[in-house]
Amino acid sequence: MCWGVPAIVVSVIDDTTAEVDFGDGMPKRVVLGISAQEVLPGAAVLVHAGVIVSRLSYEQIEEVIKYIEELAAIAGEEPPQDLIARLRSLFRSAAGGGLG
Amino acid sequence: MDPRLLVEAVFRENPQLALQLRSYIAKLLEKLGEKWGSRARLKIMDFCGTHEWTITHYGLRTLMPKGLELVAGPGCPVCVTPSWELEEAMKLSFKGVTVYTYGDSYRLRTVSPVNGAYSLAEARALGGSVKVVTSIYDAIADARKYGKEAVFLGIGFETVAPGYAHALLAGLMPENLSLMSLVRLTPPAMFYSLSILREKPPEPPVMGVIAPGHVSTITGAKAWVPVAEAFEIPVVVAGFEPIDVMMAVALILRQLLQGRAEVEIEYKRAVSFDGDLRAQAAIHKAFEVSDAAWRGIGFLPRSGLRVREKYSEHDARTRYGIREMRVEEWKKDTPPGCKCAEVVLGKAKPTDCPLFLRKCTPSTPYGPCMVSMEGTCAIWARFGEGGVTEDMVRELGLLEG
Numbered sequence A: 001m002c003w004g005v006p007a008i009v010v011s012v013i014d015d016t017t018a019e020v021d022f023g024d025g026m027p028k029r030v031v032l033g034i035s036a037q038e039v040l041p042g043a044a045v046l047v048h049a050g051v052i053v054s055r056l057s058y059e060q061i062e063e064v065i066k067y068i069e070e071l072a073a074i075a076g077e078e079p080p081q082d083l084i085a086r087l088r089s090l091f092r093s094a095a096g097g098g099l100g
Numbered sequence B: 001m002d003p004r005l006l007v008e009a010v011f012r013e014n015p016q017l018a019l020q021l022r023s024y025i026a027k028l029l030e031k032l033g034e035k036w037g038s039r040a041r042l043k044i045m046d047f048c049g050t051h052e053w054t055i056t057h058y059g060l061r062t063l064m065p066k067g068l069e070l071v072a073g074p075g076c077p078v079c080v081t082p083s084w085e086l087e088e089a090m091k092l093s094f095k096g097v098t099v100y101t102y103g104d105s106y107r108l109r110t111v112s113p114v115n116g117a118y119s120l121a122e123a124r125a126l127g128g129s130v131k132v133v134t135s136i137y138d139a140i141a142d143a144r145k146y147g148k149e150a151v152f153l154g155i156g157f158e159t160v161a162p163g164y165a166h167a168l169l170a171g172l173m174p175e176n177l178s179l180m181s182l183v184r185l186t187p188p189a190m191f192y193s194l195s196i197l198r199e200k201p202p203e204p205p206v207m208g209v210i211a212p213g214h215v216s217t218i219t220g221a222k223a224w225v226p227v228a229e230a231f232e233i234p235v236v237v238a239g240f241e242p243i244d245v246m247m248a249v250a251l252i253l254r255q256l257l258q259g260r261a262e263v264e265i266e267y268k269r270a271v272s273f274d275g276d277l278r279a280q281a282a283i284h285k286a287f288e289v290s291d292a293a294w295r296g297i298g299f300l301p302r303s304g305l306r307v308r309e310k311y312s313e314h315d316a317r318t319r320y321g322i323r324e325m326r327v328e329e330w331k332k333d334t335p336p337g338c339k340c341a342e343v344v345l346g347k348a349k350p351t352d353c354p355l356f357l358r359k360c361t362p363s364t365p366y367g368p369c370m371v372s373m374e375g376t377c378a379i380w381a382r383f384g385e386g387g388v389t390e391d392m393v394r395e396l397g398l399l400e401g
Helices: A058-074 A081-095 B008-012 B015-036 B049-057 B083-094 B103-107 B120-125 B136-146 B161-169 B186-197 B213-219 B221-231 B242-258 B277-286 B309-314 B340-344 B376-383 B388-395
Strands: A005-012 A017-021 A027-032 A044-048 A051-055 B042-048 B068-075 B098-101 B130-132 B150-156 B177-183 B206-212 B235-238 B263-265 B287-294 B298-307
Touching (some): A027 B161, A044 B213, A051 B213, A058 B242, A081 B008, B015 B242, B042 B049, B042 B186, B042 B242, B049 B206, B068 B186, B083 B120, B083 B177, B098 B103, B098 B120, B136 B150, B136 B161, B150 B161, B161 B177, B161 B277, B161 B309, B177 B298, B177 B309, B186 B298, B206 B213, B213 B235, B213 B277, B221 B235, B235 B242, B298 B309
Parallel strands (some): A027 A051, B042 B068, B098 B130, B206 B235, B235 B263
Antiparallel strands (some): A005 A044, A017 A027, B287 B298
8 A cells, every 4th residue: 555656747737637647658547635735737746546645845965974974883884985976976877867 | 658657666676785784784783782782682663564575575674783673563554454345345346336456455355255255256247246446546437438336346545535535525436435534543543563572581672763754644643743752762764665675674773773763764755744734634524534444453542434424415324334343352363273463563564374275275265364465464375475485495405404
C-alpha cells in the first residue's frame, strides 16, 4: 500500500483531475489528492493508487549532502568530497536544470 | 523519458554511497557502545511493509553491523484487515452485489468459510460477483458502465484515504456504488507495537523507528511526534530506496549518540512536517475516526476511518446493514498455527512460524502475512531472508554443513 510511483504532470484537467506520464509516454488520468497549487504541468509528483499524494522536489539534494557531511563529522572522518561531487553532478544531469 | 524520473536511481543504485553509509553506521554503533559502556545492542523498527521489502530485496540486513537488528512492524494493510470484514464482503458477493477489490486482498483468506469459500478469489470461483481493480476510480468507471449494485472494499492506510475522500466529496460515486471503509490509521498501531516490544526483555530494545514515507506525505512528519515523545526514541521518516533506508538508520544512530529523540525527515523530496492540509481536510470531511479491529491484534482505539453520516448513501455498512463488530465479539482471527499476529507486531520472525514455506507459501498463502507483496512473510519467502536461501541450498546438497 505504500508503493508510490514518480510521474510527470502532463496537464491539469480541472481542480481534481490531472494527466501524468509515468515514463512510457502514455498520459494516464489521476486524481489530485493534494492542493492544486502544488500540481502544475511539468511538476514531478508521486502517484499512489491513482491519486497524486505528493510533489517531488529534487532541490532538496543539498539536504542529503548536508546529512553526509554531518555523519562524516560525527564518525570523525573527512567528508567524502568525490562522492559529494558525484552526487551533485548526477542530480544536475538528471534534473536537466528544470527541477520540479 | 523525463530525466527527473531517473533521479530516484541515485537513491537505488549507488554502491559508493551505500558503502559509505555502511561504514558510518558501523562507526556510530561503535561510538554508541563506548558511550553506553558496553557493546551496543539495539533494534530499529521499520514500520512499513514497503520498507521491509526494500530491506529484504536489497539485502540491507547483511550490511548492518553486529548488534543492530532491523525488525518489521505492522505496516501491511492487507495483513491487518479482519477476517470478519472480508467475510461480510464475500456474503455480499454471493447476493449479487459486485465486490471490487485490490489484487492482494482478492487472495486474502478468511478464518470461517462463506458458502464454502475462504477468500474473494474462491467466492468468485463459486459464483460470487468479484472484480479486481487497481483503484477506486477503476471501480467507479466500471460501476457506472454496468449499473449493478456494487461495493468497493476500501483497504489501506492514510495514503489511500484522500482518494476515497475525494470520490465521496466530489460526488464521483454513482448511485449504485458504495464504499466499505477498512482504512486503518498507522500511529495507533505504532504505539501498540512499540509498547509490546519494549516489554519483551531480555531482547535488545527498539531504540528507533523508520517511519512510513508515503503515509507521511499526507499526515506530515508531525504525526510521529507523539511516538518520539512517548517512547523517547528517534523517529526518522524515510523514502523507499535502499539509500533512503540506510540513511535513516544512520540518522537514528546519530540522534542516539547526541541524546536526542526527535522526528527527522530523511525523505525530504516528498515529505514535509505538516503534510498536505487539503488532503487532511478532505479526509476529515468524509470520515470520522473510530475504534477499529486489526487482524490478529484486536481493537485499537481511534485507529480506523468510518464514512460520515452525511455520505451514508455511499456507505456500504448503512446500505447493506453490515453490523460493525463489537469489541467483545472479537476473537483472534488468524488461522490455527499461523504466527502472523506476532510477525506483524515484530515479536516473531517469519522463520519462527512452523507453517512458513511449508503449509504457507506465496503461491498458496495460508496466513494473512503471506498474501500481499508487503506482508513480511511473503517478502521473506520471495527473497530468502532469515537463512531461507541457505537452508534451501543445503537441502539441495549444494552447500556443505
